[in-house]
Amino acid sequence: MANESLIPVVVNGAGGKMGREVIKAVAEAEDTILLGAVDRNQKYIGADAGEVAGCGALEVPILNDLESVLVLATQEKIQGVMVDFTHPDSVYDNVRSAIAYGVRPVVGTTGLSAEQIQELAEFADKASTGALIIPNFSxxxxxxxxxxxxxxxxxxxxxxxxxxxxxxxxxxxxxxxxxxxxxxxxxxxxxxxxxxxxxxxxxxxxxxxxxxxxxxxxxxxxxxxxxxxxxxxxxxxxxxxxxxxDRACYMPGVLLAIRKVTELKNLVYGLEQILK
Missing domain, CATH: 3.30.360.10 (Dihydrodipicolinate Reductase; domain 2)
Known part of the structure; x- marks a missing residue:
């Protein structure tokens, strides 16, 4: 179990360039903790997420099964957050899965159609679960x-x-x-x-x-x-x-989104919406 005062975070797309930056940012922030890491690339499976990200061992292995990690996140006292930097082909299903498990998604993956965003918004409303879709975190x-x-x-x-x-x-x-x-x-x-x-x-x-x-x-x-x-x-x-x-420029926005999504009960689109 994570420290009950910290926001537990799952990084989906952990082996990618943005995923690695998110892992480092979450590990270094005082109010977040890396709970899980997911990636489909076989070369990362089983590796320590922190070592892949270059920030030292975090004792969090990278897995290839998102749903099993989402289940882990539901066991925390504080509602978990999934940060998704994956691929346009999978992001819609990833977000639906997170909402279904009560894990709040913060989505940096682009490629969602307007219709898909509307469907996800309706799904989040029904589940009273916050979600953030952010085309750019800068x-x-x-x-x-x-x-x-x-x-x-x-x-x-x-x-x-x-x-x-x-x-x-x-x-x-x-x-x-x-x-x-x-x-x-x-x-x-x-x-x-x-x-x-x-x-x-x-x-x-x-x-x-x-x-x-x-x-x-x-x-x-x-x-x-x-x-x-x-x-x-x-x-x-x-x-x-x-x-x-440098992709590090996105991390203040990512951390802000992780904190803000825990306060939401619906889907919000765009970083400017949480800067107000």
Whole structure:
């Protein structure tokens, strides 16, 4: 059993780059404790999660059975939290399983559709279980999005470029989608046509998000996570850009989400919602 004053945390996707950072952050925080670690990659199964993360032995083995670890979390006095950084193909089932066991999910995995998020929200409501889906845990990205909303009041033309490492499985990024959704909610349609466009190569103009916002995705080794929101008007360009140089930048947001989700009884989408 974990210390009854600490929040027990299960890290799903423990062997991944983000999973390893979360393990280190949870181990170092004063109010959290690593209760379990899960990964499907066979090379990590049975290994000590702390040693895989590079923070020293934590006596928590990495397992490949999420449900058995969720059962362990239900035995704690304080309701457990599952932090999920896995794959778009499995995240929906992971979140449903956590809610079903009464373990509160904090989800950094992107790729969930709007319909899936709505279904999970309804499931969380019925279970009175808090859940957080966070496309981006960086405080800097939240500030960029807020600046973009301010700029949208004065600019009618905008496009989004997101750049990630070439191991990212989904495109566009959840952060770019969230940014476009926020801009679309401002009550205007962007990029009024000045010419009839045609694409010589399909997709050249990027993906089309609500309210006529274009999103362009770049995938290259050497990148981590980057986003530009570019506004244009006659005689001027206004560019907002956020660059990630180390995944440690996400950890203050992850720890905040772990603490906040224990206070919720429903699903909340977006880091900005818990910064208010």
């Amino acid at each position: 405080i800097g990205m939240v500030l960029l999005q807020q600046a973009a909303l301010q700029a949208s009041q004065y600019f009618d033309h905008v496009e989004i470029i997101e750049l990630h490492h070439n191991q990212k499985a989904d495109a566009p990024s959840g952060t770019a989608i969230k940014t476009a959704e926020m801009l679309a909610e401002m009550g205007k349609t962007y990029n009024p046509k000045s010419v009839e466009e045609s694409e010589k190569i399909a997709g050249s103009r990027g993906g089309l998000a609500p309210e006529n916002i274009r999103i362009h995705s770049v995938r290259l080794p050497g990148l981590i996570a980057h986003q530009e929101v570019i506004f244009g008007a006659p005689g001027q360009i206004y560019t907002l850009r956020h660059d990630t140089s």
